[in-house]
Amino acid sequence: MIMKYGLRGAAALACALGLTACATTGETRSATSGKGSSGKASPAANFDKDPYPSSYKPYAGAPTALVGATIYDGAGGRIDNGTVLLSGGKVEAVGGPDLSIPEGYTRIDASGRFVTPGIIDIHSHLGDYPSPSVAAHSDGNEATDPTTPNVWAEHSVWPQDPGFSRALANGGITALQVLPGSANLMGGRSVTLKNVASRTVQGMKFPGAPYGFKMACGENPKRVYGGKNRIPSTRMGNFAVNRATWIKAQEYRRKREAGKLETRDLGMETLVGVLDGDILVHNHCYRADEMALVLDMAREFGYKVTAFHHAVESYKIADLLKASGTCSAIWADWWGFKMESYDGIPENAALLQNGGACVVIHSDDANQIQRLNQEAAKAQADGRRMGIDIPDATVIRWLTLNPATAMGIADQTGSLAPGKMADVVLWNGNPLSVYARPDKVWVDGALLYDASDPKRRPVSDFELGQPGMGDTK
Amino acid sequence: MSRMRNALLAGAALLAMPAAAQDFVITNATVVVGDGSAPVEGGTVVVRGGKVIAAGAGVAVPAGAQVIDGIGKWVTPGIVVALTDLGLVDVDGVSETNDFTKGSGPFSAALDVAPAINPSAQPIAVSRAGGVTRAAVVPAAGGSIFAGQGAIIDLGADPSAITAARVFQYVELGENGAQLAGGSRLTSHALLRNALREARDFSRMSEPLRGGTRAPVDSGDDIPIDPRLASNNGERDDDVLLTRFDVAALVPVVNGRQPLYIRAERAADIRAALALKREFPALRLVLVGATEGWLAASEIAAAGVPVIASGLVDLPGSFEQLAATQSNIGRMSAAGVKVAIGNLRDNDQPRYAPQYAGNLVALGRVPGATGLSWGQAFAAISSIPAEILGMGGRFGSLKAGRSGDVVIWSGDPLELSSAPEAVWIDGIAQPLDNHQTRLRDRYRTAGEGDLPKAYDW
Numbered sequence: 035m036i037m038k039y040g041l042r043g044a045a046a047l048a049c050a051l052g053l054t055a056c057a058t059t060g061e062t063r064s065a066t067s068g069k070g071s072s073g074k075a076s077p078a079a080n081f082d083k084d085p086y087p088s089s090y091k092p093y094a095g096a097p098t099a100l101v102g103a104t105i106y107d108g109a110g111g112r113i114d115n116g117t118v119l120l121s122g123g124k125v126e127a128v129g130g131p132d133l134s135i136p137e138g139y140t141r142i143d144a145s146g147r148f149v150t151p152g153i154i155d156i157h158s159h160l161g162d163y164p165s166p167s168v169a170a171h172s173d174g175n176e177a178t179d180p181t182t183p184n185v186w187a188e189h190s191v192w193p194q195d196p197g198f199s200r201a202l203a204n205g206g207i208t209a210l211q212v213l214p215g216s217a218n219l220m221g222g223r224s225v226t227l228k229n230v231a232s233r234t235v236q237g238m239k240f241p242g243a244p245y246g247f248k249m250a251c252g253e254n255p256k257r258v259y260g261g262k263n264r265i266p267s268t269r270m271g272n273f274a275v276n277r278a279t280w281i282k283a284q285e286y287r288r289k290r291e292a293g294k295l296e297t298r299d300l301g302m303e304t305l306v307g308v309l310d311g312d313i314l315v316h317n318h319c320y321r322a323d324e325m326a327l328v329l330d331m332a333r334e335f336g337y338k339v340t341a342f343h344h345a346v347e348s349y350k351i352a353d354l355l356k357a358s359g360t361c362s363a364i365w366a367d368w369w370g371f372k373m374e375s376y377d378g379i380p381e382n383a384a385l386l387q388n389g390g391a392c393v394v395i396h397s398d399d400a401n402q403i404q405r406l407n408q409e410a411a412k413a414q415a416d417g418r419r420m421g422i423d424i425p426d427a428t429v430i431r432w433l434t435l436n437p438a439t440a441m442g443i444a445d446q447t448g449s450l451a452p453g454k455m456a457d458v459v460l461w462n463g464n465p466l467s468v469y470a471r472p473d474k475v476w477v478d479g480a481l482l483y484d485a486s487d488p489k490r491r492p493v494s495d496f497e498l499g500q501p502g503m504g505d506t507k
Numbered sequence: 508m509s510r511m512r513n514a515l516l517a518g519a520a521l522l523a524m525p526a527a528a529q530d531f532v533i534t535n536a537t538v539v540v541g542d543g544s545a546p547v548e549g550g551t552v553v554v555r556g557g558k559v560i561a562a563g564a565g566v567a568v569p570a571g572a573q574v575i576d577g578i579g580k581w582v583t584p585g586i587v588v589a590l591t592d593l594g595l596v597d598v599d600g601v602s603e604t605n606d607f608t609k610g611s612g613p614f615s616a617a618l619d620v621a622p623a624i625n626p627s628a629q630p631i632a633v634s635r636a637g638g639v640t641r642a643a644v645v646p647a648a649g650g651s652i653f654a655g656q657g658a659i660i661d662l663g664a665d666p667s668a669i670t671a672a673r674v675f676q677y678v679e680l681g682e683n684g685a686q687l688a689g690g691s692r693l694t695s696h697a698l699l700r701n702a703l704r705e706a707r708d709f710s711r712m713s714e715p716l717r718g719g720t721r722a723p724v725d726s727g728d729d730i731p732i733d734p735r736l737a738s739n740n741g742e743r744d745d746d747v748l749l750t751r752f753d754v755a756a757l758v759p760v761v762n763g764r765q766p767l768y769i770r771a772e773r774a775a776d777i778r779a780a781l782a783l784k785r786e787f788p789a790l791r792l793v794l795v796g797a798t799e800g801w802l803a804a805s806e807i808a809a810a811g812v813p814v815i816a817s818g819l820v821d822l823p824g825s826f827e828q829l830a831a832t833q834s835n836i837g838r839m840s841a842a843g844v845k846v847a848i849g850n851l852r853d854n855d856q857p858r859y860a861p862q863y864a865g866n867l868v869a870l871g872r873v874p875g876a877t878g879l880s881w882g883q884a885f886a887a888i889s890s891i892p893a894e895i896l897g898m899g900g901r902f903g904s905l906k907a908g909r910s911g912d913v914v915i916w917s918g919d920p921l922e923l924s925s926a927p928e929a930v931w932i933d934g935i936a937q938p939l940d941n942h943q944t945r946l947r948d949r950y951r952t953a954g955e956g957d958l959p960k961a962y963d964w
Contacts (some may be wrong), residue, residue: 202870468865502830
């Protein structure tokens with residue numbers, strides 16, 4: 035452990051002393067607040083918060099006009115017979131048939147087809163549990179300690195996971211959050227990626243996206259650590275360990291701000307990032323009663339739960355979730371595979387929407403990430419059958435602007451607003467129909483999937499020379 | 508609509524008493540026979556005495572029949588899911604409730620799923636509400652490459668679930684089989700061959716054939732218990748591997764009276780499975796999984812071996828699935844293989860079968876992909892699995908004489924927005940409520956009322 039972190043500490047020290055060029059994203063708070071009575075910044079307070087910076091650069095794209103489509107703009111708006119202009123990697127304009135198309139735009143007749151923002155999966159393990167799912171690839175759970183806020187999912191992501199390409203071609207996924215698993219109460223930092231093929235994870239990292247922090251309540255942590263005959267083995271143990279850890283984090287923050295810390299602590303840096311509001315909490319939690327307790331724990335220690343993930347019982351506390359401004363990232367209808375999922379119902383999303391709470395449809399699965407649009411459609415239909423009518427354009431928001439907001443990237447993507455990244459899917463039919471598939475997918479205005487061009491689809495290194503290379507998948 | 512509700516209420520009332528089949532006619536509906544043909548608009552379905560009498564266009568409505576107006580609705584045979592865990596599991600992750608992934612103990616091929624089926628399990632009720640009316644159930648292979656003998660069940664809300672017991676034997680080859688066999692495909696193939704040879708020897712040498720006088724034990728099932736299963740007589744060599752019960756269970760397999768379902772994913776494993784017929788000519792094989800089946804489609808077709816495939820596998824989840832593509836089922840079907848969409852369990856719920864079938868229709872509009880026509884896709888979740896299970900004459904379609912397993916859908920059953928509005932099994936109207944629907948109704952609004960939620964039921 036010491037060896038592992040020693041190198042990074044040395045780099046941070048060099049950074050602090052001005053010996054190397056350092057990324058400064060997000061550094062301001064600690065750089066200014068970390069001064070003790072001496073007035074000198076301590077190494078524990080003044081460090082590079084972005085040591086593995088995004089190297090992603092948008093690929094080339096031509097100015098493009100999608101004309102005559104039904105547009106769901108991701109923010110809940112719908113335009114029939116609409117036009118979307120993409121230029122310079124950005125959404126240039128969105129409008130109706132009267133929107134004029136400037137010269138030099140490649141015009142695509144999208145009549146009878148549908149346009150949405152790129153689909154966003156807030157809960158994925160692509161790359162950290164990649165295909166093939168052999169033991170050597172099992173990099174999602176650092177299940178050696180119930181709290182591992184020191185681990186970062188990006189250090190596990192294998193960019194050659196063939197799952198990324200399936201998510202792009204069949205699901206229209208343009209951005210995703212890759213999280214550590216749920217064995218631990220505090221599983222570590224997530225990473226938000228653009229769904230672009232790359233040799234390195236840095237080449238996929240979504241520029242400027244905040245980090246997320248994965249937490250888990252309920253059965254998994256108590257089963258994993260109870261099985262090792264250590265705390266936590268119960269739900270009350272889960273809370274005791276969490277609370278003790280937050281107390282330490284508060285102390286760490288106080289000492290750091292007082293300039294009394296010389297040694298960095300990677301885990302504490304993550305936890306203080308949460309307390310400071312820089313890192314967003316994504317909490318795996320199934321049961322309503324446990325979510326209510328977690329909301330109180332968050333108040334106790336002064337942080338916010340951005341989203342509960344897998345929250346199959348959210349419908350029981352839609353009022354509490356609305357009040358706390360916490361999203362529910364959920365499947366359409368998974369249920370019953372473990373005790374804490376036994377009360378899952380297909381109307382969960384509709385009841386939340388009806389109660390004014392935030393809904394995000396997520397996958398947690400390398401297969402369902404290819405069909406988030408279908409999952410949302412099922413959830414919509416289940417609501418309609420109980421008398422809750424949710425417009426198509428609102429349902430699309432569950433897959434676009436809502437996850438973008440909960441991931442802290444809504445200023446850049448998630449809706450077809452002028453100036454946002456041109457992350458766009460052209461569907462060959464209504465994406466809420468089982469019969470629809472993506473025709474084309476753009477990421478930052480670059481055409482990265484085209485159903486009618488066999489070469490315009492990514493083939494990972496792993497698939498080269500294998501049976502089925504480059505096949506439709 | 509109101510007439511339909513009335514019909515349902517009548518059905519629900521009947522359920523409180525010993526269930527009785529209804530005679531009814533559905534008119535003006537889009538009728539799906541389920542045999543691969545295209546849907547028929549303005550069709551009629553006649554059910555009497557628990558059986559389908561007629562279905563399609565131009566069917567006369569018998570005088571005095573109870574008529575349900577199906578205008579705007581679709582009517583189909585119930586969904587048939589081949590290979591699932593329904594009735595074996597309440598909650599997968601709760602070990603005490605899970606009879607699916609437990610299969611160790613001293614026996615292997617002799618394991619019989621039938622006595623373990625629980626018709627009251629919630630997954631059955633939830634699947635029934637999803638339009639699933641029949642299923643083939645088999646446990647996961649646990650301590651052996653043999654999972655045991657699968658059964659066919661109906662999903663009716665009544666105590667008798669078993670349509671047919673001991674319908675097939677299930678064996679794992681490929682990676683999983685290799686693990687179960689002690690480490691390699693070499694071992695699993697040796698174990699399988701040895702088991703079949705022991706069964707062949709046992710069949711020749713033991714009492715019933717030597718005496719030639721004992722008839723099969725009549726248990727009322729389609730496939731009678733082999734008399735050796737009910738006897739401790741019969742000498743065997745000292746160097747046998749299988750227990751008496753296990754080898755006896757394999758006698759109908761090696762003699763071709765009970766099909767052998769073989770799980771194999773990669774093309775090479777499929778070919779190795781097909782090659783078994785050269786050594787054991789009587790084997791009646793069914794391939795399960797067959798992710799790379801499209802690479803051996805012509806050989807599978809030539810062997811006349813049907814396939815139960817997963818709907819949408821397109822990831823190289825293992826090294827035996829490198830060539831995975833959603834076009835697998837379409838390509839095998841186009842090559843003449845009889846393919847059912849199946850293997851639905853755990854989070855791949857049986858009620859997803861129509862969604863998977865719809866996705867295969869969607870492939871028809873993806874350049875370079877091979878899907879299924881609408882009629883083929885529906886057949887792949889109704890008549891085709893029934894035929895593979897040897898039950899094509901009994902259920903799986905709305906052809907005359909089939910069981911009255913009928914579903915009225917709110918629209919196109921393969922479309923995500925549609926759902927069953929009424930379900931009959933053997934002509935008996937089924938309840939569609941369950942734990943989930945009760946929770947839905949209780950939490951229509953989240954806040955507490957005058958009394959706690961616990962009083963709202």
